Amino acid sequence: MNTKDYIYLDEDLLNSHLAQFEKGLLIKETSEHGLESSDSTNGSMTADAGVNGIFGLGLKLQNQVCEGDSSTESEFTKNIVENVLSDYAVDLLIQHCTENEVLHDFNSASEGDFICHESIFQIYDFNYLKEITEPECLKHILPAPPSAPRAHASKEERVEYLKRKTEAENASNIYNIIYHFSAFADKLFSDSILIKLEGGLVICKRDKLRLNKAQVSFENESGRKIQVLGVVSTVKEKTHPKGPFKALSANDLDKVSSMLFDITLSNFKMLHDNDKIIKPIAIYFEAD
Numbered sequence: 001m002n003t004k005d006y007i008y009l010d011e012d013l014l015n016s017h018l019a020q021f022e023k024g025l026l027i028k029e030t031s032e033h034g035l036e037s038s039d040s041t042n043g044s045m046t047a048d049a050g051v052n053g054i055f056g057l058g059l060k061l062q063n064q065v066c067e068g069d070s071s072t073e074s075e076f077t078k079n080i081v082e083n084v085l086s087d088y089a090v091d092l093l094i095q096h097c098t099e100n101e102v103l104h105d106f107n108s109a110s111e112g113d114f115i116c117h118e119s120i121f122q123i124y125d126f127n128y129l130k131e132i133t134e135p136e137c138l139k140h141i142l143p144a145p146p147s148a149p150r151a152h153a154s155k156e157e158r159v160e161y162l163k164r165k166t167e168a169e170n171a172s173n174i175y176n177i178i179y180h181f182s183a184f185a186d187k188l189f190s191d192s193i194l195i196k197l198e199g200g201l202v203i204c205k206r207d208k209l210r211l212n213k214a215q216v217s218f219e220n221e222s223g224r225k226i227q228v229l230g231v232v233s234t235v236k237e238k239t240h241p242k243g244p245f246k247a248l249s250a251n252d253l254d255k256v257s258s259m260l261f262d263i264t265l266s267n268f269k270m271l272h273d274n275d276k277i278i279k280p281i282a283i284y285f286e287a288d
Helices: 011-022 071-099 126-132 155-188 213-219 250-267
Strands: 003-009 028-036 041-049 061-066 114-119 121-124 192-197 200-205 226-236 275-287
Touching: 003 071, 011 071, 011 275, 071 114, 071 226, 071 275, 114 275, 121 213, 126 155, 126 213, 155 250, 192 226, 192 275, 200 226
Parallel strands: 200 275
Antiparallel strands: 003 275, 028 041, 041 061, 114 226, 121 192, 192 200, 226 275
16 A cells, blocks of 8 residues: 655545535544643543544544643644544545546546646745745845946956846846745735646645645655645636736626736746646655
8 A cells, every 4th residue: 555645635625525425424533531630631532533434434543542741742642643534534535536436537627526646746835935035035145246346447357347246136136026926926826835737736725734834845856746636626728928818897807816817827837728727635745
């Protein structure tokens, strides 16, 4: 069996789909006994967490938690139990979709279809990019403009001065463009992380990531492919990098945000014709 290294999991969507398939879902049963106070807890806890009725298995994850004198330790252990339950529930959802033939091939999937797609990827966190390219943060890193040459400087000195001045200005201008673009994109994709796939774009909720900002950034260096389990929200049949072809009317206000998404992403080659926009349930690396 392959293990999964999760980088994203939306438990709400996961449980929602399982509940709809099974007409109800038992997420967690917890029974506690022992003596408990505001400072410490003595005794033991039995945390019964599982998914009932999935494929008639009546599966339950049993976990015995022996508590010491730390409520923090108790909370940590509870979180582990809940994470294990959610992680295994992904396998159950994939199994259910496969057996009921509702898991579609990515290339032929339509709006509303479940997909589980493996792809190379690029992750875009515009909020983090905005923070690290802020001019005040970069002023000690970018090359400083050189001092003006002496009045009687040689031709070689003046040429070297102009070269270094141009290099410093170019570097500053490039990062200034990146900063202003990322600030605008952060407004457009507030609380979201984007992942570009082959033939698709995944819109992730930031608070469902299992990685912090720096860890997300380093994943772009990975040579692995990721697996995305999710639902196709829409198929972008045509992109408009140069803007819409007609003037906006009074009835087009609902389209303004999607038009700005289109223009912004297609200009930076993050969105192409016929790309699928994916609402993710789980994103992970699969290891042998």
